[in-house]
Each structure stands twice: as C-alpha cells, then as structure tokens.
Amino acid sequence: MITDYNTLSGLxxxxxxxxxxxxxxxxxxxxxxxxxxxxxxxxxxREMGAVSTPVKKQxxxxxxxxxxxxxxxxxxxxxxxxxxxxxxxxxERLLALVEVEEPRIIALALAQVDTEQRGFVLDRLPPExxxxxxxxxxxxxxxxxxxxxxxxxxxxxxxxxxxxxxDFSRGGGKDVAELLSSMSPAxxxxxxxAIGRESPDLLKEIKKYHLSFDDIFQFPDNLLRDLMNxxxxxxxxxxxxxxDQAIVDRVIENLPQxxxxxxxxxxxxxxxxxxxxxxxxxxxxxxxxEKDGRFSLEDLLGGGEMVE
Numbered sequence: 001m002i003t004d005y006n007t008l009s010g011l012x013x014x015x016x017x018x019x020x021x022x023x024x025x026x027x028x029x030x031x032x033x034x035x036x037x038x039x040x041x042x043x044x045x046r047e048m049g050a051v052s053t054p055v056k057k058q059x060x061x062x063x064x065x066x067x068x069x070x071x072x073x074x075x076x077x078x079x080x081x082x083x084x085x086x087x088x089x090x091x092e093r094l095l096a097l098v099e100v101e102e103p104r105i106i107a108l109a110l111a112q113v114d115t116e117q118r119g120f121v122l123d124r125l126p127p128e129x130x131x132x133x134x135x136x137x138x139x140x141x142x143x144x145x146x147x148x149x150x151x152x153x154x155x156x157x158x159x160x161x162x163x164x165x166x167d168f169s170r171g172g173g174k175d176v177a178e179l180l181s182s183m184s185p186a187x188x189x190x191x192x193x194a195i196g197r198e199s200p201d202l203l204k205e206i207k208k209y210h211l212s213f214d215d216i217f218q219f220p221d222n223l224l225r226d227l228m229n230x231x232x233x234x235x236x237x238x239x240x241x242x243x244d245q246a247i248v249d250r251v252i253e254n255l256p257q258x259x260x261x262x263x264x265x266x267x268x269x270x271x272x273x274x275x276x277x278x279x280x281x282x283x284x285x286x287x288x289x290e291k292d293g294r295f296s297l298e299d300l301l302g303g304g305e306m307v308e
Contacts (some may be wrong), residue, residue, distance in 0.1 A: 001049065001050040001051065001052055002048065002049070002050070002051045002052060002055055003052045003054075003055060004055070005054075005055050005058045005059070008055070008059070011040065011041065011044050012044065012048060013059050014026075014041055015041050015044040015045045015048060016048075016051055016055070016056060016059045017059055017060070018041055018045060019045055019051070020056055020059070020060060023038070023042075057134075060138070082148055082149050082152035082153070083109065083112040083152050083155075085152075085155075085156045085159060086109065086112050086113055089113075089159070091117055091120045091121070093159070093162055094109070094113065094117060094120075094121060095120070095121050095124055096162055097109070097155060097158060097159055097162060098110070098121065098155070099121075099124070099125060101155075103129060103132035103133045103135070103136045104136040104139075104140075104143070105151055105155070106121075106125070106129075106133045106136075107133045107134075107136035107137040107140060108136075108140055108143065108148065108151055109155060110122070110133070110137070111137065111140060122134075173202060173204075173205030173206040173207075173208060173209055173210075174205075174208075174209045176195075176202070176206050176210075177206050177208075177209035177210035178209070180192070180206070180210055181210065181211075181283075181287070184273075184276040184280070185212065185213050185276055185279050185280070186272075186276065188210075188212055189212070192206070192210075192212075208297070208298045209297065211283055211286055211287055211290070211297055212283065213239070213279040213280075213282065213283050215300075216282065216283065216286055217247055217250070218300065219286075219295075219300070221254055223289070223294065223295055223300075224250070224251070224254045225254040225255075226289070226294070227282065227285060227286055227289060228251060228254055228255055228259075228282075229255070229256065229259075230285050230289075231281065231282055231285050233255075233259055233262060233263060235278045235281050235282065236251065236255075236263075236278075236282070237263065237264060237265060237266050238266055238270070238274055238275055238277075238278035239275065239278035239279045239281070239282050240265070240266075241265070241266045241270060241275050241278075242275065248265070
C-alpha cells in the first residue's frame with residue numbers, strides 16, 4: 001500500500017485522481033490530456049495497487065488548490081489578480097489575517113499561497129477549524145467570481161491594519177519566561193514542573209530565558225560575589241531563610257569581609273511572602289546584570305563555557 005505522499009510522481013498523482021474521480025470526470029477536469037497519456041494512466045492504475053486514504057486526500061487537496069489558483073488568476077496580463085496582495089506576505093501576518101475568518105474565506109485565501117505557507121496556517125488553526133477549512137477547499141468552485149473578488153477586496157483592506165511581524169508576538173519560551181518572572185518562586189517552581197511533564201521541549205526553550213532563585217547558586221563565585229554586593233544585606237538574610245547551610249555558607253563566603261561580619265541570619269518564624277519578596281529582589285538584580293551584559297543566561301544555564 002502507498003502511504004508516503006512524497007514518493008509519488010506526477011503520473012502517480014494523476015492515476016490516483018482518476019481512480020477517485022472516475023475517468024470521465026477526471027478527463028473533463030484535467031485539461032489538455034491526450035489519449036496516449038490516458039493509456040499510460042490506465043497502466044499505472046493497474047500497477048500501483050492500494051493507496052492509503054491520507055495519501056488520496058492529499059492528492060485531491062493538491063488538485064483542487066492548483067485548479068482554483070489557476071482559475072482565479074486567469075485574465076489579461078495587465079490585470080491585477082484579486083489576491084495579489086498575498087504575494088510575499090509573511091506567514092505570521094497571513095495567519096493573523098485569516099485566523100478569525102469563516103472556514104470558506106480561510107480556504108479561499110490559502111488556495112492562493114504555496115503549500116508550505118498553507119501548512120503553516122493550517123497547523124496553527126484550532127483543530128475543529130482545520131477540518132472545516134479542508135472541506136471548504138473541496139467546494140471553492142461553487143463560489144462565483146464576483147464573490148471571490150469581493151472577499152479578496154475585503155481581506156486586502158483588512159491587511160492594511162495588521163501590525164508588522166515585529167509588532168506582535170505569538171508566545172513561545174521567551175514570553176512564558178517573562179510571565180513566570182512575575183510570579184512568586186513557589187508558583188514558578190509549580191508551573192515549571194507542570195510544563196516539564198507536559199512539554200519537555202517547551203521547558204527547554206523557557207530555560208534559555210528564565211532565571212529562578214535556585215539558578216543563582218549555579219553562578220560562578222565572581223558573579224555570585226558581584227550579585228550579592230549589589231543587594232542589601234537584610235534582603236540577603238531574608239532570602240536565605242530556610243535554605244541548606246551549605247548554600248548559606250557559600251553566599252557568606254562571597255560577601256566582602258565587612259558584610260560577612262555584619263551578616264545575621266533571620267531567626268524565628270517569618271511570613272513566606274517576605275522570603276519570596278527577598279528572593280525575587282535578588283533575581284531582579286541578577287536579571288539586571290544580564291541586561292548589562294555581565295553574563296549570558298543561555299551560556300550560564302545551557303552548558304556554554306563560562307570563564308571565571
């Protein structure tokens with residue numbers, strides 16, 4: 001059974017199309033086909049055997065899309081194609097343009113762009129919409145030319161109000177990292193653990209941009225020393241409350257001698273929010289050091305080389 005669409009030749013695709021549509025209908029739709037070609041197609045149909053349903057669907061989709069693209073771009077050489085404004089439009093802008101439209105409009109717009117860009121948009125539509133868009137692609141020939149022109153005109157007008165690609169974001173590890181940075185250390189840890197279970201790849205991407213309080217203790221001594229020197233001693237004492245003594249000792253050892261002598265651990269019970277605020281203050285100071293170019297977070301936490 002044929003299961004890989006990418007291995008099909010042009011003759012294979014036409015043979016599959018003839019099998020699906022029937023020879024009489026296929027001959028009417030595939031213009032300019034000669035009797036000798038039909039004989040080759042018949043022979044190939046007998047040779048190729050069974051074809052999987054997904055492959056058949058891809059062949060039909062490709063035929064409809066190429067058929068419609070040709071139909072809607074026909075006309076005088078000097079005339080403007082209805083969807084010419086889509087030429088060269090970046091993937092993100094195309095997605096932003098069509099994602100809120102009805103499935104038929106999305107299908108019509110996607111019929112005008114190349115296969116790679118169609119795939120980009122379809123992959124990012126809600127699953128329930130993707131199926132409807134694919135169904136509409138098979139019925140676009142029912143749209144009158146006047147309707148096509150009107151839809152194209154409306155989409156072109158809308159496209160003028162889209163932000164440039166650099167003016168909007170579609171999430172990713174960096175955006176999630178920024179969101180996590182606004183949370184308490186406990187919340188950060190909880191959500192990072194959940195993300196790690198559900199999407200290890202996303203967690204890996206987040207780690208390129210996210211700095212937690214625990215990460216600070218991976219700093220080499222010179223960076224840890226500079227960081228702690230930039231923070232008030234009371235904040236350091238509060239942030240270290242409840243941590244392992246080995247961590248506390250390492251921080252104290254990297255303080256200037258005067259601060260070492262003045263350091264006093266926080267005794268007794270304290271509100272957890274006070275500890276969280278102190279730890280967050282130190283993380284904020286560390287992020288400022290990164291912005292100032294003192295270190296690269298990706299190198300520091302991602303295994304890059306750091307020289308002390």
